[in-house]
Amino acid sequence: MPESLAWLPDNLSLPESVLPLLISTTLLILGVIALKVVIAGVIRRNVASSELRGRLLVNSRNALVLLAVFGLVFIWGEQLRSLALSIVAIAVAFVVATKELILCVSGSILKGGAGSFSIGDRIQVKDFRGDVIDQTLLTTTLLEVGPGKASHQRTGRMIVLPNALFVSEPVTNESFTDHWDFHVFTVPFKREDNWPAAREALLNAANRHCESYLDTARKYMSKVGTARGLEVPSVDPRVTIQAPAAGEIHLTVRLPTRTGQRSYIEQAILSEVFLNNDFSAKKAEPETSKTSKE
Incomplete structure (x- = not known):
C-alpha cells in the first residue's frame, strides 16, 4: 500500500447499496463529459460565426450541467431524502430543547x-x-x-x-416622558364623610405644590404632544369623583410631577390635607328629651 494511503483502515469497505450508486454516478459524469466533447466539436466545425459559436458553446455547457444535476438527484434521491429527514429531526429536537432560549x-x-x-x-x-x-x-x-x-x-x-x-x-x-410625568393616586372615603371638603382641600394642595413648575410642565407636554402627533393633555391638577361600590366615594387626584418625585409629592399633599383637616362623618348629637313638670 502506498505511504499516502497508510492512514486508511485495512478493513475499509463500502455498503453494498452505495456501490451501484457510485457506479451510476461515474457513468453519468463520463457520459456528460463525452457528450460535451462531441457537442463542442460539432459546433466548432459547423458554426462559422464566432459570436453564435460562443453562445452555443455556453448554452450547451449550461444544459449539460443541468442534466448532470438532475441525474445526480435522480440517482441519489433516496439517500438525499433520508438525509433530509434526519436533518429535520435534528432541527426539531434542537428547537424543542432550546425553545425558552x-x-x-x-x-x-x-x-x-x-x-x-x-x-x-x-x-x-x-x-x-x-x-x-x-x-x-x-x-x-x-x-x-x-x-x-x-x-x-x-x-x-x-x-x-x-x-x-x-x-x-x-x-x-410608566415613564412615557423623560422629564415630567403625570401622577395619579386615589383617596377613599365613605359616603357619609365630608368628601366635598376633602375634594376642595386636595385640589388646593395639588395646585399649591405644582404652582412653581406648572408653566414649565405645560410647555414640555405641548412639545411632546407636537412631536408625537398627540393631542396635548391638560397639565392642570384635577380631582375626579368615582363610586366603585355602594357607600364609597373615591377621589382620584391627577397632577404633573418631575420624574422620580411622584412618591414625594403624593406624601406631601396627603400630609398637608389630613394633618389640617378632619373629614370624618359628624355624629349626630342625641336629642334630649324634655321633662314635663307635673
Missing part, C-alpha cells in the same frame, strides 16, 4: 424593535414592577418598586425577567 432572543428583538422601554424606565410586566437597570439578549433586570401598583418606593429587591415574557405579555411603561 429562542423565545428569550425573540422577546429581546421584539422589545428592541418596538422601543417598549429603555434603561431607567419604570415598567410593569404581569405582577413584576420596577425600574429597568440592565438589559441583555436573554434577560431584563429590574429594581423592584412596591408594594402594589400605587406605591413608588423601591423595595431593595432585584428582579431578573426572562425576555420570553415580552413575547406574550403586555408591557406597561
Whole structure:
C-alpha cells in the first residue's frame, strides 16, 4: 500500500447499496463529459460565426450541467431524502430543547424593535414592577418598586425577567416622558364623610405644590404632544369623583410631577390635607328629651 494511503483502515469497505450508486454516478459524469466533447466539436466545425459559436458553446455547457444535476438527484434521491429527514429531526429536537432560549432572543428583538422601554424606565410586566437597570439578549433586570401598583418606593429587591415574557405579555411603561410625568393616586372615603371638603382641600394642595413648575410642565407636554402627533393633555391638577361600590366615594387626584418625585409629592399633599383637616362623618348629637313638670 502506498505511504499516502497508510492512514486508511485495512478493513475499509463500502455498503453494498452505495456501490451501484457510485457506479451510476461515474457513468453519468463520463457520459456528460463525452457528450460535451462531441457537442463542442460539432459546433466548432459547423458554426462559422464566432459570436453564435460562443453562445452555443455556453448554452450547451449550461444544459449539460443541468442534466448532470438532475441525474445526480435522480440517482441519489433516496439517500438525499433520508438525509433530509434526519436533518429535520435534528432541527426539531434542537428547537424543542432550546425553545425558552429562542423565545428569550425573540422577546429581546421584539422589545428592541418596538422601543417598549429603555434603561431607567419604570415598567410593569404581569405582577413584576420596577425600574429597568440592565438589559441583555436573554434577560431584563429590574429594581423592584412596591408594594402594589400605587406605591413608588423601591423595595431593595432585584428582579431578573426572562425576555420570553415580552413575547406574550403586555408591557406597561410608566415613564412615557423623560422629564415630567403625570401622577395619579386615589383617596377613599365613605359616603357619609365630608368628601366635598376633602375634594376642595386636595385640589388646593395639588395646585399649591405644582404652582412653581406648572408653566414649565405645560410647555414640555405641548412639545411632546407636537412631536408625537398627540393631542396635548391638560397639565392642570384635577380631582375626579368615582363610586366603585355602594357607600364609597373615591377621589382620584391627577397632577404633573418631575420624574422620580411622584412618591414625594403624593406624601406631601396627603400630609398637608389630613394633618389640617378632619373629614370624618359628624355624629349626630342625641336629642334630649324634655321633662314635663307635673
